[in-house]
Amino acid sequence: MITTVAVHQMRSLRRQRTFLALLGTFLVMTALAGVLGWSSQRTIVRVYEAAVSLLRDRGSQAPPNPFALKPTLSMLSNMAIYVPLIGALLALILGHVSLADDQATGVERLIFSRPVRRSAYFLGKVGAAAVVLALILVVSFVVSAVSLVLVNDAALTADDLLRLATFYGLSWLYLNVFALVGMVTVLLARRRSMALLAGIGVWLVLTFAVPQFTSGLAPVASLHPVTNPVSTSQPFFEFTARGRPYSVTEQYKRASAVVLETAPSESTASTVRRVLPIVGLLVLLFLVAGFLVRRHDASTGIADE
Amino acid sequence: MAGPAIEMAGVRHSYGRREVLRGIDLAIEPGEVFGFLGHNGAGKTTTVNILTTLLTPTQGHARVCGFDVVANRREVTRCIGYLPADVRLYPHLTAAENLEFFAKLSGVRNPRRAVAETLDYLGCADLAGLRVGSFSSGMRQQIGIAQAVLHRPQVLFLDEPTAGLDPLGVRQLRATVRRLNQELGMTVFMNTHLLSEVGRVCTTIGVLNQGSLIYKDSIEATTKRFPDEASLEDIYVRMEQQPE
Numbered sequence: 001m002i003t004t005v006a007v008h009q010m011r012s013l014r015r016q017r018t019f020l021a022l023l024g025t026f027l028v029m030t031a032l033a034g035v036l037g038w039s040s041q042r043t044i045v046r047v048y049e050a051a052v053s054l055l056r057d058r059g060s061q062a063p064p065n066p067f068a069l070k071p072t073l074s075m076l077s078n079m080a081i082y083v084p085l086i087g088a089l090l091a092l093i094l095g096h097v098s099l100a101d102d103q104a105t106g107v108e109r110l111i112f113s114r115p116v117r118r119s120a121y122f123l124g125k126v127g128a129a130a131v132v133l134a135l136i137l138v139v140s141f142v143v144s145a146v147s148l149v150l151v152n153d154a155a156l157t158a159d160d161l162l163r164l165a166t167f168y169g170l171s172w173l174y175l176n177v178f179a180l181v182g183m184v185t186v187l188l189a190r191r192r193s194m195a196l197l198a199g200i201g202v203w204l205v206l207t208f209a210v211p212q213f214t215s216g217l218a219p220v221a222s223l224h225p226v227t228n229p230v231s232t233s234q235p236f237f238e239f240t241a242r243g244r245p246y247s248v249t250e251q252y253k254r255a256s257a258v259v260l261e262t263a264p265s266e267s268t269a270s271t272v273r274r275v276l277p278i279v280g281l282l283v284l285l286f287l288v289a290g291f292l293v294r295r296h297d298a299s300t301g302i303a304d305e
Numbered sequence: 306m307a308g309p310a311i312e313m314a315g316v317r318h319s320y321g322r323r324e325v326l327r328g329i330d331l332a333i334e335p336g337e338v339f340g341f342l343g344h345n346g347a348g349k350t351t352t353v354n355i356l357t358t359l360l361t362p363t364q365g366h367a368r369v370c371g372f373d374v375v376a377n378r379r380e381v382t383r384c385i386g387y388l389p390a391d392v393r394l395y396p397h398l399t400a401a402e403n404l405e406f407f408a409k410l411s412g413v414r415n416p417r418r419a420v421a422e423t424l425d426y427l428g429c430a431d432l433a434g435l436r437v438g439s440f441s442s443g444m445r446q447q448i449g450i451a452q453a454v455l456h457r458p459q460v461l462f463l464d465e466p467t468a469g470l471d472p473l474g475v476r477q478l479r480a481t482v483r484r485l486n487q488e489l490g491m492t493v494f495m496n497t498h499l500l501s502e503v504g505r506v507c508t509t510i511g512v513l514n515q516g517s518l519i520y521k522d523s524i525e526a527t528t529k530r531f532p533d534e535a536s537l538e539d540i541y542v543r544m545e546q547q548p549e
Contacts (some may be wrong), residue, residue, distance in 0.1 A: 001410070004406070004409045004410060005410075008406045008409075011398070012395055012397070012398060015397035015398070016397065081506045101395070105392070105393040105394060105395065105396070106389055106392040106393055107392070107393075107394060107395060109357075109359060109387070109392070110387065110389070110392065110394075110407060110452060111410060112358070112359055113357040113358060113385065113387040113408075113462075114358060114382050114407070114410045114411050115379045115381055115382045115383050115411070115412060116410050118381075143545060169514075197515070298359050298362070299351075299354040299359040299360050
């Protein structure tokens, strides 16, 4: 029964216009990430070549090409921004439509007046969302790899491919959080518009407000490489800084940067520790959504406004 | 099926403090077409929601096909078909895709064949490949009935099935209900406002007033009992005004 629900959900999503529009945007942005990397590289290389020519004319020695020192995957650094921005919204819509469509059209009543366990229904929906997100990220992985090879003329090593796969694996975990947020808000709200608004509210808080609160508030945090800003010694900033390890978006971005080698490397244990809050939130949302589905009054549905 | 197809004993239901069903006792025999009447908010849909296992009664017991709606939910759902009021199905999927999904959920062995046979039986095979979103109310109602009878249930629940239908649609629905009852032997429980339909299709009626069942008898006995009233509508109005 879980498979029946999941397969049907995936079939249904193929014709969901909002979902398809967001999916298209996400894949275009994935391709753009490679193009933007290529564009910035080209600009810097041109400046470098002009500088080298100037230095040679003056008889000075030219420094090495900065891009020769940069890791290949760093050209995809924008992806760590697109995933929380567009990818998370896509996942949110995916989770939202999974349950809200059934409720708003009255189909939920038809489903639960059949020999279908609520747990099977819920697992089918969650499974479908997880598989769809995985498929999207596999396509995104291929687009990224191809754009690196074709547009940036970069040779990908086995280590690069493994890192790229790890990045998309991490993104899959992160996006599933938002798919579950989309489901939980549908189960809690009485109106569809409120459910969507609440979901977007959670996305805004997790993507912008919490990182701003836990890191951005430190006034001298931008004075890199000051590692211990003076302001964090104040009680307020000490308090906000304590939330940093639990800010899922911040930890996702940081772990992604380490994986894509755009941030200084750290031990594997440290990177895994960054992933733990994402996994923790995922498990928590799964349990909450499962509980709400069991308690949900299937006879009423959600107002489609 | 031994015993009544539907049986309710002292069923009560409350939404918070508001009691909507106040101890319903009801028995419907197999093969009956039962018309459940009552004004808006009388508790008709709540009753159907309880009998289709969507709601758990606050108090009392209900059995469908001999199974308790709370303790034997899965058994009940295997032997019923249900068409709620204003169901829209999946608008972006075709009728056949919608029906195949519901056939699979009902545990039908060969869903594709069951869909084709049911659509053929209901005379709407031409709708199979069309998207439900493009359907008129009447066409949607036909597919709604198809999903409810795909697995050949013993008891069919219809909640306001004539709502939004034009006269032709109403006539078509009436013929379908009659065929399902007479040819396939389905017991039909129908919530409705359309009293003209009740007289033409139903064998028995029940009247619900403010959560209490104030009347239940066969159509024949009802018309004999109220010889002064010109129509079933007059009888219904009299019952609503003088419940005792």
